Amino acid sequence: MIKIxxxxxxxxxxxxxxxxxxxxWSFGFPLLMAWILGIAFANKGEALxxxxxxxxxxxxxxxxxxxxxxxxxxxxxxxxAESGLEWQVGENNGEQAxxxxxxxxxxxxxxxxxxxxxSLWMLGNPGEGIQYHFDxxxxxxxxTFLLLERAFRExxxxxxxxxxxxxxxxxxxxxxxxxxxxxxMSIMNACLWGIGWSLIxxxxxxxxxxxxxxxxxxxxFLLSHGLNRMxxxxxxxxxxxxxxxxxxxxxxxxxxxxxxxxFLSGYSAFAGIAVLISCRAQNTHSGNGLINFxxxxxxxxxxxxxxxxxxxxxxxxxxxxLPLTMxxxxxxxxxxxxxxxxxxxLPSIGLVGIGCVCFALGLRLFYWH
Amino acid sequence: MAIEIRxxxxxxxxxxxxxxxxxxxxxxxxxxxxxxxxxxxxxLVEMIEGVQFPDSGEIRILGxxxxxxxxxxxxxxxxxxxxxxxxxxxxxxxxxxxxxSFYFLGKERTREVIEIIQxxxxxxxxxxxxxxxxxxxxxxxxxxxxxxxxxxxxxxTTGLDPNARRDLWKILESFKATGTTLILTTHYMExxxxxxxxxxxxxxxxxxxxxxxxxxLDKFGEGDLIEYxxxxxxxxxxxxELPGVLSCRWDENSGEGRLAVKNxxxxxxxxxxxxxxxxxxxxxxxxxxxxxxxxxxxxxxxHLDD
Numbered sequence: 001m002i003k004i005x006x007x008x009x010x011x012x013x014x015x016x017x018x019x020x021x022x023x024x025w026s027f028g029f030p031l032l033m034a035w036i037l038g039i040a041f042a043n044k045g046e047a048l049x050x051x052x053x054x055x056x057x058x059x060x061x062x063x064x065x066x067x068x069x070x071x072x073x074x075x076x077x078x079x080x081a082e083s084g085l086e087w088q089v090g091e092n093n094g095e096q097a098x099x100x101x102x103x104x105x106x107x108x109x110x111x112x113x114x115x116x117x118x119s120l121w122m123l124g125n126p127g128e129g130i131q132y133h134f135d136x137x138x139x140x141x142x143x144t145f146l147l148l149e150r151a152f153r154e155x156x157x158x159x160x161x162x163x164x165x166x167x168x169x170x171x172x173x174x175x176x177x178x179x180x181x182x183x184x185m186s187i188m189n190a191c192l193w194g195i196g197w198s199l200i201x202x203x204x205x206x207x208x209x210x211x212x213x214x215x216x217x218x219x220x221f222l223l224s225h226g227l228n229r230m231x232x233x234x235x236x237x238x239x240x241x242x243x244x245x246x247x248x249x250x251x252x253x254x255x256x257x258x259x260x261x262x263f264l265s266g267y268s269a270f271a272g273i274a275v276l277i278s279c280r281a282q283n284t285h286s287g288n289g290l291i292n293f294x295x296x297x298x299x300x301x302x303x304x305x306x307x308x309x310x311x312x313x314x315x316x317x318x319x320x321x322l323p324l325t326m327x328x329x330x331x332x333x334x335x336x337x338x339x340x341x342x343x344x345x346l347p348s349i350g351l352v353g354i355g356c357v358c359f360a361l362g363l364r365l366f367y368w369h
Numbered sequence: 370m371a372i373e374i375r376x377x378x379x380x381x382x383x384x385x386x387x388x389x390x391x392x393x394x395x396x397x398x399x400x401x402x403x404x405x406x407x408x409x410x411x412x413l414v415e416m417i418e419g420v421q422f423p424d425s426g427e428i429r430i431l432g433x434x435x436x437x438x439x440x441x442x443x444x445x446x447x448x449x450x451x452x453x454x455x456x457x458x459x460x461x462x463x464x465x466x467x468x469x470s471f472y473f474l475g476k477e478r479t480r481e482v483i484e485i486i487q488x489x490x491x492x493x494x495x496x497x498x499x500x501x502x503x504x505x506x507x508x509x510x511x512x513x514x515x516x517x518x519x520x521x522x523x524x525x526t527t528g529l530d531p532n533a534r535r536d537l538w539k540i541l542e543s544f545k546a547t548g549t550t551l552i553l554t555t556h557y558m559e560x561x562x563x564x565x566x567x568x569x570x571x572x573x574x575x576x577x578x579x580x581x582x583x584x585x586l587d588k589f590g591e592g593d594l595i596e597y598x599x600x601x602x603x604x605x606x607x608x609x610e611l612p613g614v615l616s617c618r619w620d621e622n623s624g625e626g627r628l629a630v631k632n633x634x635x636x637x638x639x640x641x642x643x644x645x646x647x648x649x650x651x652x653x654x655x656x657x658x659x660x661x662x663x664x665x666x667x668x669x670x671x672h673l674d675d
């Protein structure tokens with residue numbers, strides 16, 4: 001009996017290891033994801049919290065950076081013109097936090113908060129009292145506030161007077177950040193699963209071969225898939241936005257033409273990627289794996305649920321050219337900041353370019369039978 | 370000429386799937402490609418249907434080539450594959466309407482085809498809920514929708530039960546009467562016999578033999594067969610001397626033997642007399658005509674259903 005059991009287990013191991021695709025998706029892919037997520041979240045205690053400092057009067061004699069330099073000395077602070085003042089606390093007790101203070105005016109700080117480039121913005125100085133501006137529903141901002149307040153308390157000779165100014169105006173809340181990201185993700189999923197997976201499934205069922213054996217033109221066949229999912233995707237977005245409008249009061253502050261342009265260019269980018277990833281896959285394993293391979297990293301990196309500014313600085317330029325990042329940032333700009341057609345032309349060209357290159361390559365490699 | 374294939378070769382990596390094949394098929398002719406799995410039938414058929422292209426050689430369909438006249442040829446060819454899985458949540462009628470639209474055909478043609486494939490009662494049933502036989506009838510319906518000049522069937526009845534297979538044959542038989550050229554790949558010899566006048570036997574990418582069933586049997590496998598199982602020592606020498614015996618073979622270990630004879634009715638009585646006189650016991654006896662499988666075994670050393 002044991003022999004049979006061992007024989008069965010060994011056979012299953014052989015089957016497993018003789019399928020390189022399955023081995024990769026089982027071992028390689030989780031490692032890859034762990035690496036990416038590790039970069040994002042490892043050593044959370046040391047995570048960089050970016051804070052904007054707004055000086056009401058430029059000639060204030062006791063600004064926050066000066067106060068910090070005076071209290072902490074040059075050992076725990078460093079200053080550069082590009083990144084502002086950095087302050088590291090709790091070095092010895094193991095619980096570390098790193099803050100970066102950037103000097104901004106109120107408009108700049110408000111915009112940066114909408115884009116999740118900062119966790120909160122503050123007004124005043126620790127000697128006289130500070131106002132913290134952030135959305136209390138945003139866990140990242142709340143954490144920054146708690147860490148910062150504690151750090152000031154530990155450094156200051158007097159207890160700083162702090163006051164939370166909840167940012168609840170439309171466009172600046174966490175939900176305002178989240179909804180455009182979800183809309184971008186919805187477009188990505190509609191294309192990669194709706195077009196990519198559907199083409200792979202037709203190939204697996206031999207229906208692709210059967211259809212192209214008719215006078216049906218291949219271009220019409222692909223176009224039908226693209227248009228079908230585009231209509232469904234538009235309906236999904238309308239539903240999502242309708243819900244966000246009625247439930248959270250989110251309104252589109254920018255140009256509707258810009259929104260249409262971004263939707264079409266984002267859709268064309270992901271439709272092109274869908275054709276490319278579906279061009280060769282012959283079975284469920286590789287099809288699923290390829291789609292996850294493309295979607296999951298973007299899902300994590302592109303700042304859908306949280307800001308990609310949490311990642312190391314060197315990663316940011318790469319993250320910003322990912323199609324999902326470009327799409328989400330453009331949608332956020334239109335919905336929460338009210339940017340117009342002119343402002344989205346560049347990312348739209350980028351998205352259409354990605355779509356065209358992927359589509360052309362996919363079509364060239366496409367396996368029709 | 371419906372199909373002209375000249376010196377066609379096709380290989381995949383280190384496998385020579387089709388090796389220097391020549392084949393001419395007249396309009397209205399029915400040709401079966403018979404051979405075991407891996408014989409090269411499907412590759413040859415895929416090249417005829419323009420899905421794959423030969424490494425060398427030439428294929429012309431209705432006097433035209435795939436390179437220049439693909440759109441025209443797609444309208445002239447009907448195709449049914451082994452186990453096509455249509456969209457499961459479309460009904461029979463919707464599936465046929467979809468494919469009819471590819472050929473710019475109206476719903477009238479769909480209605481005709483549903484009658485031909487005898488799926489009137491399943492008209493509004495999702496493909497998901499059809500049996501294997503019904504799905505293959507639907508595939509056949511899709512193939513005959515455009516009234517094709519050439520109908521290509523790639524193992525259309527593989528995996529079906531005998532009744533479903535016979536139903537499909539009847540549909541095909543009636544469609545053949547319209548003068549369509551039929552190319553059928555199969556490893557069922559009964560199917561080839563039933564549907565086609567000309568049979569090509571393929572193995573390892575080559576055509577081993579071709580002709581009508583009677584021609585093949587006469588040319589490559591003379592006579593009928595008496596197969597038996599004997600307990601005891603069978604007198605092989607005496608059996609060879611019986612009237613009408615062409616050859617005799619007997620395996621001492623299994624007791625199984627086979628006589629190739631000119632005429633069963635002439636040899637069988639004397640064979641039974643020999644068994645009785647030799648005081649041996651006959652545990653099994655079968656008399657039959659030689660089949661294509663016997664021929665194929667003799668030619669290639671493999672059975673058709675290997």
